[in-house]
Amino acid sequence: MAGMNAGSCDIGVLLSAYLDGELRAGELERVAEHLGDCPDCVLEFRMLKEARAAMRLLPLLEAPEWLLDEALHLGPELSAYLDGELMTAEIPDVVGHLTVCARCRDDLLELDSARVAIRALPRVEPPEFLDVARVARSSPTRSRWRLATAAAGIAAAVVLTLGVATRPVPEQTVDLNSFADRHVARASVEAGFSMLPVLAPGPVTP
Amino acid sequence: MADELIPTWEDVARRYGRKIYNFAYRLTGNPDDAADLVQDVLLRVRKGLASYTPGSFEGWLWRITRNAFLDGVRRKKRRPTSPLPDDDRAPIGASPSPDEVLAAVRLSDDVQEALLKLPLEFRECVVLCDVVGLTYEEIATAVEAPVGTVRSRIHRGRKLLRGMLTWPV
Structure with a gap:
């Protein structure tokens, strides 16, 4: 060469x-x-x-049909449009496309229905036993006071226990299986009782 | 070019989608990567058209395409999947099939394989010139390099490519 x-x-x-x-x-x-x-x-x-x-x-290849089809329509912009989260510069383009594209208008309606349905979900109240309001009310000062009270209580209990230690005490055992069964049974019959960790309710309102 | 008609993104998808796909396919040699690149490019075009100032639309579009490709290459480098063949010494296409149709397929496979062995900066210039059909000026805008550099890259790319093909064209 x-x-x-x-x-x-x-x-x-x-x-x-x-x-x-x-x-x-x-x-x-x-x-x-x-x-x-x-x-x-x-x-x-x-x-x-x-x-x-x-x-x-090299032959000129055809791009897959789905690819160009997808490219001709709006995607994530639709949800952003519904939520008012589009950038200002994007709005005329998205609105312009929606005026001429029936398919994207249909997609928008479907997304809107889904959004409405999600937002219509009822507010879930935390289970009673959590007493969220009481936890929220408790201040660090109160907590310290409670801690001191609890410590005094424990000390008293220890003294009491030692005082009666000479007497025979019937042995107590906890049956874990039955405890779990009771827990599951309660979860299945009581509305609002959940074995899952309870998260703080979000700002969603129906 | 004050009176340049700026296309809508739907126009860009219709008019350039196939070309972008071919550019992407020839650069990557892989239909999935090519499809990903087309999606990425058209999304960038959709977002970028609002801020496009009239000038060389082709240059602008192919610069976006090329940058999207390079971003993809960088991502792949961080998570390598299938390395390119590294045996550069083996001649490609030493024995073409006698059947004409098969031979044509084989030839284009050989060219594709050789293309993938070219250094990236040569490969992109050769593909933009011979597959996409851009002028040197447009390629210079796309790859953000002087025209003289583009000229040299196309030249060296073709020389390397021809050196890897042993069959008569």
């Missing part, structure tokens, strides 16, 4: 541009003239021509 190594000619780098009709006037004559004298550059020119022909052998 002698032509591929025609490094001695500074004209070499212009040959692809010559092939593509991308040379300026002065360069064009220079290259044309040089090709008349330099067999190495003629060979290189032929190689480049073959490379370009090889590239042009």
